Amino acid sequence: MWLPSFSLEDKLAAITGATKGIGYAIAMAYAEAGADIIVIARTKDDVHQVVKEIEQLGRKAYPVVADVKDYQSIIDQIEALIPQEKSINILVNNAGMNIRSTALEVTEAEWETIVQTNMRSAFFLSQYAAKAMKDNQSGKIINISSVAGEVALRTGVVYGMTKSAIQQMTKNVALEWGPYNIHVNAIGPWYFPTSLTEELLKDESYVNDILRRTPMNRLGDVKELAGAAVFLASEASNYITGQTLFIDGGMTIYGF
Numbered sequence: 598m599w600l601p602s603f604s605l606e607d608k609l610a611a612i613t614g615a616t617k618g619i620g621y622a623i624a625m626a627y628a629e630a631g632a633d634i635i636v637i638a639r640t641k642d643d644v645h646q647v648v649k650e651i652e653q654l655g656r657k658a659y660p661v662v663a664d665v666k667d668y669q670s671i672i673d674q675i676e677a678l679i680p681q682e683k684s685i686n687i688l689v690n691n692a693g694m695n696i697r698s699t700a701l702e703v704t705e706a707e708w709e710t711i712v713q714t715n716m717r718s719a720f721f722l723s724q725y726a727a728k729a730m731k732d733n734q735s736g737k738i739i740n741i742s743s744v745a746g747e748v749a750l751r752t753g754v755v756y757g758m759t760k761s762a763i764q765q766m767t768k769n770v771a772l773e774w775g776p777y778n779i780h781v782n783a784i785g786p787w788y789f790p791t792s793l794t795e796e797l798l799k800d801e802s803y804v805n806d807i808l809r810r811t812p813m814n815r816l817g818d819v820k821e822l823a824g825a826a827v828f829l830a831s832e833a834s835n836y837i838t839g840q841t842l843f844i845d846g847g848m849t850i851y852g853f
């Protein structure tokens with residue numbers, strides 16, 4: 598039995614990084630829940646492949662091939678692609694990356710790449726989407742943070758700063774946009790096997806370190822995260838805003 602309040606029927610969702618890993622799992626789950634999807638990523642063939650897969654589910658899908666660092670290109674493509682009568686009901690700021698440098702070694706170029714990808718794009722795409730959501734007096738924004746935004750990880754200070762910023766941005770815009778019935782929440786994952794973490798997770802001792810910090814003693818599966826993303830995009834979460842939901846096997850509550 599499918600709870601009607603979890604349905605995304607007739608919604609239009611824009612998802613950055615929708616062709617791999619967490620973003621792909623969210624895109625497919627949203628399509629299965631009834632949404633049409635704007636598929637956003639840099640690799641054209643991947644974008645068009647995911648568009649095809651979503652159309653095979655009977656939903657509409659719109660390809661946007663762009664780097665989130667050039668968020669204006671994304672906005673321009675969306676404006677050109679989406680029918681006049683439609684607008685974005687759901688925005689998932691998922692695309693993100695990491696350059697794993699120590700605080701003593703990180704360069705300004707690395708800083709700019711991580712900050713523009715993980716943080717600046719999420720803010721200005723949220724600002725764009727929220728203008729239409731305000732007119733509609735309805736909208737859902739889900740930002741993909743990380744446990745790195747909550748606790749210190751050894752995988753890079755700049756990445757952690759951007760994820761903390763994402764969590765703070767989530768609270769601030771939830772405060773400002775609550776009166777417009779726009780709900781803004783974040784998801785904070787621990788380790789999930791994806792192309793972003795592939796190299797790290799090849800190191801057995803590193804994985805053992807992860808498991809020692811994880812009460813559930815295992816990595817996550819992106820399908821386990823997609824359900825929470827559907828919930829936060831649906832009417833079932835209509836009295837939740839400004840929150841970060843950690844999907845982490847218990848990692849963030851592990852004191853000692």
Ligand SMILES: NC(=O)C1=CN([C@@H]2O[C@H](COP(=O)(O)OP(=O)(O)OC[C@H]3O[C@@H](n4cnc5c(N)ncnc54)[C@H](OP(=O)(O)O)[C@@H]3O)[C@@H](O)[C@H]2O)C=CC1
Binds near residue numbers: 613614637640787
């Ligand atoms: N996997 C994990 O363990 C964790 C992931 N996260 C966060 O989850 C999010 C997704 O990560 P994950 O699924 O693992 O990543 P992946 O690298 O597996 O997938 C990233 C997706 O984003 C796209 N992408 C990457 N950079 C850009 C860019 N500059 N512009 C547009 N699209 C881009 C990629 O496609 P393309 O290369 O074609 O652009 C791909 O679709 C990130 O924000 C990450 O920080 C947080 C905690 C843990």
Ligand SMILES: C[C@H](O)[C@@H]1OC(=O)[C@H](O)[C@@H]1O
Binds near residue numbers: 695745
């Ligand atoms: C769990 C963290 O987000 C983890 O840290 C990294 O450097 C990887 O990129 C993962 O995102």
